[in-house]
Structure formats: C-alpha cells, structure tokens
Amino acid sequence: MQQRLARWARSAPGYRWALTEVLPRVRSSATLSDLAWRVFAPRHTAGHVDVPLHGGVHLTGPDVSRVPVVGVVALGLDDETLAALMERVARLQRQLASFRPVFVVDRPVFAAARPHGYVLDLVVPRVEWLGEEGDYLLHVASRVAALRDHYQVWHVILADGPDLDPLDEALLTHLVRRLPADLDVRVATVDGSAE
Amino acid sequence: MSAEPSVLLVSSNGAGMGHLTRLLAYARRMPPGTRRHVLSLSQAAPVVTTEGLTWEYLPSQGATGLRPAAWRALFAERLGEVLSRVDPDVLVFDGTHPYRGLDEALAAHPRTRAVWSRRGMWKPGRNTDQLAKSTWFDEVLEPGDLAGAADRGATTAVENAVRVRPVTLLDPQDLVPREDAREALGLPPDGPLALVSLGAGNINDTDDEVGAAAAALRARGVGVCVTAPSIAARAYAGEGVHLVRHFPLSEHFAAFDLMIAAAGYNSFHEALRLGVPTLFVPNADTSLDDQVTRSRYAARAGWAFSVPTLTRGQASAAVDELLSDGEAAARRAVRADPGNGARDAADLILQLAVRSRRAPTAAGAT
Numbered sequence: 001m002q003q004r005l006a007r008w009a010r011s012a013p014g015y016r017w018a019l020t021e022v023l024p025r026v027r028s029s030a031t032l033s034d035l036a037w038r039v040f041a042p043r044h045t046a047g048h049v050d051v052p053l054h055g056g057v058h059l060t061g062p063d064v065s066r067v068p069v070v071g072v073v074a075l076g077l078d079d080e081t082l083a084a085l086m087e088r089v090a091r092l093q094r095q096l097a098s099f100r101p102v103f104v105v106d107r108p109v110f111a112a113a114r115p116h117g118y119v120l121d122l123v124v125p126r127v128e129w130l131g132e133e134g135d136y137l138l139h140v141a142s143r144v145a146a147l148r149d150h151y152q153v154w155h156v157i158l159a160d161g162p163d164l165d166p167l168d169e170a171l172l173t174h175l176v177r178r179l180p181a182d183l184d185v186r187v188a189t190v191d192g193s194a195e
Numbered sequence: 196m197s198a199e200p201s202v203l204l205v206s207s208n209g210a211g212m213g214h215l216t217r218l219l220a221y222a223r224r225m226p227p228g229t230r231r232h233v234l235s236l237s238q239a240a241p242v243v244t245t246e247g248l249t250w251e252y253l254p255s256q257g258a259t260g261l262r263p264a265a266w267r268a269l270f271a272e273r274l275g276e277v278l279s280r281v282d283p284d285v286l287v288f289d290g291t292h293p294y295r296g297l298d299e300a301l302a303a304h305p306r307t308r309a310v311w312s313r314r315g316m317w318k319p320g321r322n323t324d325q326l327a328k329s330t331w332f333d334e335v336l337e338p339g340d341l342a343g344a345a346d347r348g349a350t351t352a353v354e355n356a357v358r359v360r361p362v363t364l365l366d367p368q369d370l371v372p373r374e375d376a377r378e379a380l381g382l383p384p385d386g387p388l389a390l391v392s393l394g395a396g397n398i399n400d401t402d403d404e405v406g407a408a409a410a411a412l413r414a415r416g417v418g419v420c421v422t423a424p425s426i427a428a429r430a431y432a433g434e435g436v437h438l439v440r441h442f443p444l445s446e447h448f449a450a451f452d453l454m455i456a457a458a459g460y461n462s463f464h465e466a467l468r469l470g471v472p473t474l475f476v477p478n479a480d481t482s483l484d485d486q487v488t489r490s491r492y493a494a495r496a497g498w499a500f501s502v503p504t505l506t507r508g509q510a511s512a513a514v515d516e517l518l519s520d521g522e523a524a525a526r527r528a529v530r531a532d533p534g535n536g537a538r539d540a541a542d543l544i545l546q547l548a549v550r551s552r553r554a555p556t557a558a559g560a561t
Contacts, residue, residue: 006264054260102259108252110238119259122252131280142276150261150269 005046049180051152051170055100057117058093061185068154068175070099071147075106075140076126083112084162090116092164098175102151104143121147199313200548201230203283203307205274205297207290208236208255213461214289215239215310216443218340219246219289220364224541232281234274242442251277270517271296278304284548287312287336290551293328301331303550308547312336312540314460317348318485326353333455333547336540338362340460341467341531342492345378357543360536361464365445367529370469376450380439382420389453390439392422392462394478401457404505408455409436415518420451445469453517455505458490466499467528469533472521473499498528500508 009015026032046068053069074085082105088099103118106125113120125145129136147153154175157168164172204222206214215237222231223246233243233250240252241442253273256266278286278300288297301309311332326349329335335356340346350356370376377384391408393401409419413435420437422444441447445465448454456462458477463486466473475493477486487503494501500521502513 039372051266052260052262054258108238119254120252121254124251128249135467137279146272150265150272152257 005030045178046154047183048177053100053102053151054117054119055102056090056093057115058090058188059100059185060188063184064100066183067098067100067179067185069151070172071104071144071151071153071156073104073140073144073147073156074116074158074159075104075123075186077105077107077109077159079109079112081162082107084110085159085164086112086116088163089118092169092172096172096176097185097187098179099154099172100154102147104140104147108183146179197230199228200225200228200285200489200545200552201281201283202232202544202548203277203281204231204233205286205288205290205293206235206237206240207288207292208257211386212237212239212442213240213314213459215243216364216461217362218287218289219243219443220362220535220537221248221312221541221544222248223543224538228365229545230281230283231458232283234277245442246315248411262539262548266297267294270294271299274300275303278307283307285310285544285549286334287544289313291317291322292325293331298328298331306551308333308551310334310336310544310547312338313350314340314484314488315348315350315401316340316346316460316485317350317483318481319347319349321349321483323349325387326350329353329355334543336461336543338340338540340489341355341464341528342489345492347488359539359543360533361468362537362540363445363461363468363535364432364443364465364498365465365469366535367469369446370449371446373449375390376447380420380437380441380447380450382437382439382450386418387416387452388420388437388450389455390420390422390444390448390451391436392444392454392456393476394457394459401478407505407510408476408514411426411505411514412453412455414511415514417453417514417518426543432445446458455514455517458486458493458501459484463489463493465494467525468532470525470529472517472525473503474517474521475499476505477501477503481501493528496527497524498531499524 026036047066050065051069052065059067072089074082103120104121104123106123110120123140126136144156155171159162204218206218215235225231231248233240233248234253235250236253236255240250243250256263259266287310291313293311309332311329313338337356337358339358339361341361369379374384383387389412391405392402405421410495412419420439423438423440448469448471451471454466454471454473456466456473456475458475475490477490479487493499500517502509505513
C-alpha cells in the first residue's frame with residue numbers, strides 16, 4: 001500500500017517541479033527554511049521521534065516506538081561476555097524503560113539475543129579481516145554511522161565487557177527525565193503484556 | 196581483481212533454510228579456488244562455515260522492524276559496501292522478492308554480473324509484479340521442481356529463464372551410512388526411527404501436527420525424531436522425542452526409516468532424491484510457495500504420500516500407509532530422479548564470472 005502511494009505521489013503532476021525547483025529555493029532561503037521548520041518539522045528531542053524498531057520484548061505500550069534507540073557496539077568479546085552484556089542491558093531496560101538497544105557485534109550470538117528480542121547487526125570480526133588495519137576501523141565506523149542514519153540512534157555506547165561504562169548508565173538513567181511525561185510505555189510481563 | 200573467480204551469494208530471509216541451502220548447493224560444485232562469500236539475511240548464515248565459506252549477516256526488514264523504506268536504504272548501503280569490498284565477478288541472489296536497492300547497488304558496481312536464482316511453484320496469481328525485476332539481472336536461473344508439470348504460478352510464463360534440474364545440496368552418494376548417521380545424531384542404534392520435519396515454526400505453529408505424528412508413530416513402535424533448526428522460533432517440546440540439530444541434516448537421512456515432512460522445495464526434493472519413504476503434510480499458510488500442489492503431485496505420481504493435516508484423527512491411517520507402502524514409493528521416486536541441477540547452475544554462474552573478467556568495464560545489470 002505504502003509503495004503504491006509513494007509511486008502515485010512520484011507520478012503526480014508537479015512532483016518533479018516541486019522537487020527540482022521549489023525545494024532548493026526553500027532550502028537556500030533562511031526565512032523560508034525557518035518558516036517550513038516551524039510549520040512542518042516534528043519535535044525531534046528524546047521521546048518525540050517515532051522509530052519503528054524491534055527494541056526488545058521488555059517494553060510494551062502504545063508509545064514504545066518513541067522510546068529512544070541506543071546503539072551498543074560490543075566488539076572483540078566472547079559469546080559468554082556478550083550474553084552477560086545483553087542481560088545487563090535488559091535489566092537496565094526493564095528498570096528504566098528509557099531506551100531500546102540495537103547491538104553491533106562481531107559474533108553471531110543470535111541465541112543470546114533471541115529471548116530479549118534484540119536486533120543484532122554484525123561486522124566482520126577483526127581476526128577475519130583481510131585488508132589493512134585502518135580499513136577495518138573504517139568498516140566498523142561505517143556500521144556505526146549506519147546506526148545513526150538508519151536506526152536513528154540517540155546515543156552510541158561502546159561496551160568492552162559485560163557491564164556498561166558508568167557514564168553511559170548515568171546517561172540512560174538521566175534519559176528518563178527527558179522523556180515526555182505522557183509517554184505511554186510499560187515494562188512487559190513474561191507473557192508480553194504490561195506489568 | 197584476484198586471480199580466482201569470485202562469487203557473492205546473497206540469500207533472502209525466508210522462513211526456512213531453503214534459500215541458503217540452494218546457494219550452498221551451487222557453491223559446493225564450484226572449483227576449490229573459487230572465492231565464495233555469503234551475505235545472508237537469515238540468522239542461519241553461520242552454517243555456511245561448514246562448507247568452508249565466509250559470510251556476513253544483514254538483519255532483514257522483519258528482524259529489525261524498521262519501516263520498509265528505511266530498511267531498503269539500509270540494505271542498499273550495506274550491499275553496496277560489500278560489493279565494493281568483496282568485488283565479486285558474480286552476485287547470485289536467491290529469493291522470490293529481489294529487494295529494491297539491489298538494482299542501485301548493482302548499477303554502482305557494473306563489473307559484477309548478477310544472477311537471480313528463484314524457484315518456481317508460486318501460488319497462482321501471486322508475486323507477479325516481482326518478475327519485472329528480472330531486468331536487474333544478467334541471468335534468471337530457475338532450479339527445476341519434480342512437480343513442475345503441475346506448476347500454475349507466474350514463473351511458468353517466463354521464457355528467458357535458464358531452467359536446470361531440481362537442486363539439492365547433496366546427492367545419494369553423499370549419504371552417511373546408517374550406523375554412523377545414528378551415532379552422529381546421538382540416536383539409538385537399533386529400531387525404526389522417523390524424522391518429523393514440519394517447518395521451522397516461523398510461518399505458523401505446527402505443534403499440533405507434530406504431536407499427532409509423534410503419537411501415531413509411537414503407537415506403531417516407531418521412534419520419533421524432530422528437527423530443531425537453528426533458526427526455529429523454538430523447538431518442539433513434546434515428551435519422548437529425539438531432537439535432532441545438524442546441518443546439513445540430509446547427509447544423515449540414512450538414520451531414518453521414514454519421514455513426515457512439509458513440502459517446501461528443499462525438504463521435498465531431498466526426501467525424494469535421497470530415497471526416504473515420506474508422507475508430506477504441506478504447509479498451506481506459506482505466502483508464495485505452493486506446497487499443496489507440489490505435495491499432491493508427488494502423491495499422484497506414486498513417489499510419496501500426502502495429507503492436508505494429521506490432526507482430527509487423520510494420522511493413524513496416513514502412518515499405516517506410509518509404513519506399508521513407503522519403501523516402494525521411495526524407490527519409484529529415485530527411479531524418476533533426473534539428477535541434481537546444482538552443477539549446471541554452478542557452471543552457469545562461473546561462465547558469467549569468466550565474462551565479467553574478460554569485459555571488466557561492461558555494464559553488468561541492465
């Protein structure tokens with residue numbers, strides 16, 4: 001349905017003209033840009049951006065897609081440590097209800113992620129990288145950049161063990177205060193309903 | 196460009212292991228020096244290491260929950276990055292729905308030739324809009340179907356596809372002997388055993404069907420083995436069954452005297468080509484794969500048996516028939532086997548690789 005609507009919009013009379021003529025003029029004018037921003041731009045602070053993403057089974061509620069997405073980049077860890085990290089993140093998520101994680105890892109720990117319902121994105125492990133060391137860092141960097149572009153992450157955590165950095169934990173705790181008071185999100189029970 | 200041909204195998208998500216297994220069937224029949232790399236949207240991707248292949252994983256739209264448009268942008272970026280890094284001579288996409296973004300990535304990497312590997316037997320009238328995407332590819336490769344004569348789906352009208360014989364990962368000579376197979380799977384060495392494989396449970400809940408099959412088999416003194424594939428949403432938890440988890444499980448088919456299976460492309464062709472007496476219980480809830488037609492065709496041909504369900508008291512008679520006539524049916528299926536098309540498919544892919552290397556600046560996708 002959405003694809004058909006998008007095709008229809010793209011084929012509508014004036015679409016091409018609006019795209020190539022009107023939008024560039026709006027962008028090049030500070031006044032028009034400000035006006036368009038005031039009229040059309042949605043609020044973009046924490047808890048206002050709607051990002052459909054499977055952020056785990058631990059949160060539920062009608063506004064769960066507005067809970068900020070947090071990238072957790074955890075490379076060079078073994079399977080056991082990654083499973084422990086996911087448990088730690090899950091406990092925090094149930095405690096704070098302030099974020100939804102998406103993990104970037106270099107091990108196929110699907111079985112550990114499945115009970116939590118977390119999304120895993122994988123990079124090539126460093127030991128299997130055949131190119132230059134610098135290229136590997138660029139490979140990881142491109143994946144982190146993709147987190148920002150495609151998952152619209154609010155914050156990226158670099159984890160080097162089963163626990164999070166204290167500052168990251170403090171940030172996730174602080175995030176609770178920044179969320180809108182009317183955000184309807186609850187901690188899920190074991191059967192998926194709200195507690 | 197390396198000295199050896201390089202192939203990137205891209206599998207769509209799917210509900211089972213079919214797409215990935217078919218790509219492995221092609222890869223296995225390529226010369227040893229061929230660089231074979233897998234980009235998979237399936238969480239089963241790590242199994243390809245058993246074939247000596249390297250792999251990487253890209254979460255599917257369904258796995259991420261992202262909006263389709265957002266996911267397509269992610270897919271296009273990631274595929275483009277892999278194409279630049281791996282620089283394959285040929286990309287082989289196995290799936291029935293080439294994702295938007297594949298065309299953009301291929302256009303940005305014109306040296307790479309592209310093959311769309313897609314099986315037939317689509318439900319009539321379904322997925323017809325996808326066929327236009329064949330223009331993204333240099334070749335469309337259709338693995339044959341033993342029930343192809345009954346196919347009424349949209350792919351039957353396609354004239355420019357290269358059709359090969361049915362494709363399976365293994366051939367009969369690859370089967371591990373019965374005793375070794377049972378030991379490898381941790382199964383009792385003696386007594387009749389049946390394999391019950393009714394899908395990964397990712398399409399619908401098949402516990403009732405598995406339970407009915409298990410009860411009927413046990414009542415007749417047949418031990419029950421249930422598959423627990425790595426991508427299954429969860430394993431069947433009934434009592435008194437052996438859970439089997441191995442890839443490729445078909446190499447241990449000699450461990451089983453009987454099979455009760457869904458009629459997906461892989462299970463269907465592995466059962467018939469490898470000569471296992473089989474009762475098919477087609478999954479009618481698939482979005483595209485016409486398992487019902489495939490299953491009925493095999494029954495009409497006398498190669499196997501088919502029932503729509505084992506529940507509502509259907510299991511006993513079906514299992515009795517399988518026990519009494521299954522071996523004869525399996526022998527008929529083996530006699531009708533035209534052979535494995537995987538080598539033909541691998542040859543086609545490698546011919547394209549040669550063309551890519553001879554004309555490195557030619558546009559690949561049109």
